[in-house]
Amino acid sequence: MELKSNVPEGPVEKKWEKHRFDLKLVNPANKRKYTILVVGTGLAGASAAASFGELGYNVKAFCFQDSPRRAHSIAAQGGINAAKNYCNDGDSVHRLFYDTVKGGDYRAREANVHRLAEISVSIIDQCVAQGVPFAREYGGLLANRSFGGTQVSRTFYARGQTGQQLLLGAYQAMERQIGTGMVKVFPRTEMLDLVLVNGAARGIVTRNLVTGKIETHTGDAVVLATGGYANVFYLSTNAKGCNVMAIWRAYRRGALMANPCYTQIHPTCIPVSGEYQSKLTLMSESLRNDGRIWVPMKKDDARPASQIPESERDYYLERRYPSFGNLVPRDVASRAAKAACDEGRGVGPGKLGVYLDFADAIRRLGEKTIADKYGNLFEMYERITDENPYKVPMRIFPASHYAMGGLWVDYNLMSNIPGLYVLGEANFSDHGANRLGASALMQGLADGYFIVPYTIGDYLAKSKLEKVGADHPEAKKVEAEANERLKKLLAIKGKRTPDSFHKDLGKLMWDNCGMARNAKGLETNLQRIPELREEFWKNVTVLGAGEEFNQSLEKAGRVADFLEFGELLCLDAHHRRESCGGHFREESQTPEGEALRDDQNFCYVAAWGFKGDGQKPELNREPLTFESVHLTQRSYK
Amino acid sequence: MRITLHIWRQKGPHDAGRLVTYEVPDASPEMSFLEMLDVLNERLTAKGEEPVAFDHDCREGICGTCGVVINGIPHGPRAATTTCQLHMRSFRDGDHLTCEPWRARAFPVIRDLAVDRSAFDRIVEAGGFIGVNTGSAPDGNSIPIPKKTADLSMDAAACIGCGACVAACPNASAMLFVAAKISHLGLLPQGQPERFDRAAKMVARMDGEGFGNCTNTRECEAACPKEIGVEFIARMNRDFLRAGVADRPEKATAGGA
Ligand SMILES: Cc1cc2nc3c(=O)[nH]c(=O)nc-3n(C[C@H](O)[C@H](O)[C@H](O)COP(=O)(O)OP(=O)(O)OC[C@H]3O[C@@H](n4cnc5c(N)ncnc54)[C@H](O)[C@@H]3O)c2cc1C
Ligand code: FES
Numbered sequence: 050m051e052l053k054s055n056v057p058e059g060p061v062e063k064k065w066e067k068h069r070f071d072l073k074l075v076n077p078a079n080k081r082k083y084t085i086l087v088v089g090t091g092l093a094g095a096s097a098a099a100s101f102g103e104l105g106y107n108v109k110a111f112c113f114q115d116s117p118r119r120a121h122s123i124a125a126q127g128g129i130n131a132a133k134n135y136c137n138d139g140d141s142v143h144r145l146f147y148d149t150v151k152g153g154d155y156r157a158r159e160a161n162v163h164r165l166a167e168i169s170v171s172i173i174d175q176c177v178a179q180g181v182p183f184a185r186e187y188g189g190l191l192a193n194r195s196f197g198g199t200q201v202s203r204t205f206y207a208r209g210q211t212g213q214q215l216l217l218g219a220y221q222a223m224e225r226q227i228g229t230g231m232v233k234v235f236p237r238t239e240m241l242d243l244v245l246v247n248g249a250a251r252g253i254v255t256r257n258l259v260t261g262k263i264e265t266h267t268g269d270a271v272v273l274a275t276g277g278y279a280n281v282f283y284l285s286t287n288a289k290g291c292n293v294m295a296i297w298r299a300y301r302r303g304a305l306m307a308n309p310c311y312t313q314i315h316p317t318c319i320p321v322s323g324e325y326q327s328k329l330t331l332m333s334e335s336l337r338n339d340g341r342i343w344v345p346m347k348k349d350d351a352r353p354a355s356q357i358p359e360s361e362r363d364y365y366l367e368r369r370y371p372s373f374g375n376l377v378p379r380d381v382a383s384r385a386a387k388a389a390c391d392e393g394r395g396v397g398p399g400k401l402g403v404y405l406d407f408a409d410a411i412r413r414l415g416e417k418t419i420a421d422k423y424g425n426l427f428e429m430y431e432r433i434t435d436e437n438p439y440k441v442p443m444r445i446f447p448a449s450h451y452a453m454g455g456l457w458v459d460y461n462l463m464s465n466i467p468g469l470y471v472l473g474e475a476n477f478s479d480h481g482a483n484r485l486g487a488s489a490l491m492q493g494l495a496d497g498y499f500i501v502p503y504t505i506g507d508y509l510a511k512s513k514l515e516k517v518g519a520d521h522p523e524a525k526k527v528e529a530e531a532n533e534r535l536k537k538l539l540a541i542k543g544k545r546t547p548d549s550f551h552k553d554l555g556k557l558m559w560d561n562c563g564m565a566r567n568a569k570g571l572e573t574n575l576q577r578i579p580e581l582r583e584e585f586w587k588n589v590t591v592l593g594a595g596e597e598f599n600q601s602l603e604k605a606g607r608v609a610d611f612l613e614f615g616e617l618l619c620l621d622a623h624h625r626r627e628s629c630g631g632h633f634r635e636e637s638q639t640p641e642g643e644a645l646r647d648d649q650n651f652c653y654v655a656a657w658g659f660k661g662d663g664q665k666p667e668l669n670r671e672p673l674t675f676e677s678v679h680l681t682q683r684s685y686k
Numbered sequence: 687m688r689i690t691l692h693i694w695r696q697k698g699p700h701d702a703g704r705l706v707t708y709e710v711p712d713a714s715p716e717m718s719f720l721e722m723l724d725v726l727n728e729r730l731t732a733k734g735e736e737p738v739a740f741d742h743d744c745r746e747g748i749c750g751t752c753g754v755v756i757n758g759i760p761h762g763p764r765a766a767t768t769t770c771q772l773h774m775r776s777f778r779d780g781d782h783l784t785c786e787p788w789r790a791r792a793f794p795v796i797r798d799l800a801v802d803r804s805a806f807d808r809i810v811e812a813g814g815f816i817g818v819n820t821g822s823a824p825d826g827n828s829i830p831i832p833k834k835t836a837d838l839s840m841d842a843a844a845c846i847g848c849g850a851c852v853a854a855c856p857n858a859s860a861m862l863f864v865a866a867k868i869s870h871l872g873l874l875p876q877g878q879p880e881r882f883d884r885a886a887k888m889v890a891r892m893d894g895e896g897f898g899n900c901t902n903t904r905e906c907e908a909a910c911p912k913e914i915g916v917e918f919i920a921r922m923n924r925d926f927l928r929a930g931v932a933d934r935p936e937k938a939t940a941g942g943a
Binding site: 323499502 | 697698714716717718720721722724725728731732734735736737739741742743744745746747748749750751767771773775796797800802803804806807810811812813814815816817818819820821822823824825826827829830831832833836837839840843844846847870871874876877
């Protein structure tokens, strides 16, 4: 299949402006004749739903949480980037663009990234106007900090709760549209499948999670803003409910899944404490601005940190990357921690941890300054581990955190299925093989507030869409299939819980497709995952009924999809015999053990198409061309 | 550690509920409270008994989804801590824990420990926003805001909408939740144009949803996992009183050539 990215002609910094002019508009009086279905109310979905409502479209928005305000975006701590250059430190749209392309290891679509950098400035203005209480300087102007391996201060933040405040802004804007009658929200409602009519996305099948009722909602376009799939690893920093169902179901209906193997492992999370562990907690990356990362030089050193003298400590990031030190990008920091633990130099229970030590910073700046900067994080750490980081070094370990891969979209954020748009973490486009800190919030809001409201109008204006109701034969068919699947899950009545399968899958993914991958491990997974899936469909137990509030059934449905998706993720990882960004292929490294990209053979987006159960998915390639940046090997030495 | 749980089991909104006793003989102090419930649920499921329904999502104390009344206290014994952030080391070996849902007329039980808090969304819908459309905003730095004001607004904005304030209040009042939103927006210069109108509309909706009145017991403040203070309630009351004076019907806007 030929993938049309629909990137406009012209120099990169003029493309979006030109494109906006070329896009067709829908007459204001006609907008109310259209209905847009928005699945997901995180930053991407809520901002899109609010903006569509303001423009005059009818919107139905869906989320599985009990309130749209609880989408996983709420958990983002660190901040949001924007090329405002308020700090006068040399930032610009071009630099944010360049940093993002380079940080993504040259696996993102250049034109999309430039647009993102351009829009970043409007996002901050919009959020301030909505009342997002960003941090301020004493003079009353907006404060910035540097974040995640960049050399300028361009990150805006609201204490350690930036995601919460941005989401509340978008949620409130959406609630306002509910009041005007333009938006209707369906909380505790899960999308189970996608309805296509004449090849275009025209509806979704949903389950009301309180009553169990299965329904079909139809409209003129479907927008998926359903977040990321990091929970394929079972343990991750994502909220427990995050899942792959919506985009996976769309994939099975023909949407292409792009670069699923690009997942991000975040270096600073609190290590696992036991078998019962249900999720991992992220410690903001800003801690690396002042904390020093180290492990003992000796293997299996059982002494407490305080008794290991300076000369027997290995500050391995400072040693290996003298110019970036503890501030190397996430993928580099994560792999280095894994390497130290693989050598038997890990610390803490299970030896899966490294120290993040504030002793020097406290000596240099005083405990008060450190408390002012990181007090809330230290408190959170102490609450979870019962250890006081002012006194003993924190223990951290990498954890699955973010999905750069997702459904393939063109420049308009439309998938290869007409009328199916994909926003936020659910799409693949802007972060390449590695996402820089504070850029996911930026992308979600850019997509929802400032891109899709324009591009969807062009589609609606140009398309001739017949009326489709919930009684359309296609809708009925998909609805029956969704019902059938739930019945099947309930009828198995086996011996194992959905969670136990999810944990097994997570372990396979983490061991063989985590921070480092090789052909052999991936082949093990490609064999084991289908076996596990088969066992699931024979031996899972889901108690209760379909027509009621049934959390086991919700979980089982999500795990079932992860068991299919995990295989595709490994297949993608297996085919990409290069290291790039978060995808480190052991067979492709420099003599010093650094990631080695292969631009000759892999400078493309891998977009997989579903060919039927048990059939090998089809690989489609979108070549990546770079007109304004030169490809270089990343080096943080 | 051995923990005995007395958990509220209720099949649906219209069924009668009751406390059922379960043992977790091998809880670990490092577990979170919800992980302990996970362990219980895995075991119940393996035995063919339906697991206990409870709401949760982020498990980091920020989404506001979780909430269990533990031995009479919303979110349990540890101050400034959501249920999901509570660890078993806050309890002792041999403890009996009674686990109940939020109880309030405006929060009907869905099942077991899960309740319906959509009344909160409807209060926000009534006016808990600043009415700016996408694309019409001036530069972010065009309105300087004193750091102190921004910080205070942020204190109020930190509300996670969990509803513990309602569960803690003997009158099931939602004043702290509503006051936090009114203060967050009303403190900022951007929030001034709609300030009094917002207070009037949100309070009216709050009353309509069946929440009780505030009688200054301050239980809400004590239960709030984000330590939002009752002084915001005083601020809300002032704005609400001003609203009564400011209200006038609007004129139609159509016209011109
Ligand atoms: C702990 C943590 C900290 C982070 N910190 C930062 C940071 O500091 N800066 C930054 O830029 N990024 C950060 N990120 C990343 C960022 O938060 C996310 O990538 C981003 O918020 C995703 O937004 P979204 O709108 O795409 O999806 P989400 O916010 O995940 O929303 C998904 C929505 O889809 C709904 N949904 C999903 N599936 C279905 C279905 N089948 N049916 C119905 N509804 C469904 C959900 O209910 C939800 O409403 C962080 C992430 C984590 C985990
Ligand atoms: S689960 Fe999110 S606050 Fe407890």
